[in-house]
Amino acid sequence: MAESSERNGASLKQQRYGDTNRNMPAKLIVIGIVGMLIIAAAYIFVQMNRVTTPDVSATQAGWSRTEGKEDEEFIFTLDVTREKPEMYSYCIIYALNYDRAEVGRRDVFVPGGGPKTVRMDVPIATRETAVAGDVYGCSTEIPSFLKK
Incomplete structure (x- = not known):
């Protein structure tokens, strides 16, 4: 009789919650987790290489105004x-006014060859008096409008 009540309890549980004995093979779960970890590691490796090793960089060396x-x-x-x-490269530079608002911007093409560090004086057209400037960034991937 105890066996019968256990079976009835089990069938009530099955009616209420459905089949609860759906065991996914453990190997399939392990393979899925390992696959996800490999994909995550590859993604992190690619992103770290893209971000941490710039091919070209620029710093401000000074500025002046045309009288x-x-x-x-x-x-x-x-x-x-x-x-x-x-390698050919380019940089984006900009000029700022007293309020630190951008008043001019320019893309600068840097031809390949020459020394490792090149100093350039680049005029930037501005819409009002500029008092400072800075480098936005540089790249070796030349946009189509700068290609000759």
């Missing part, structure tokens, strides 16, 4: 350092 054109032109001096000087 009589203070409201129209800002001359930005930058030092561009390339890992591989033979």
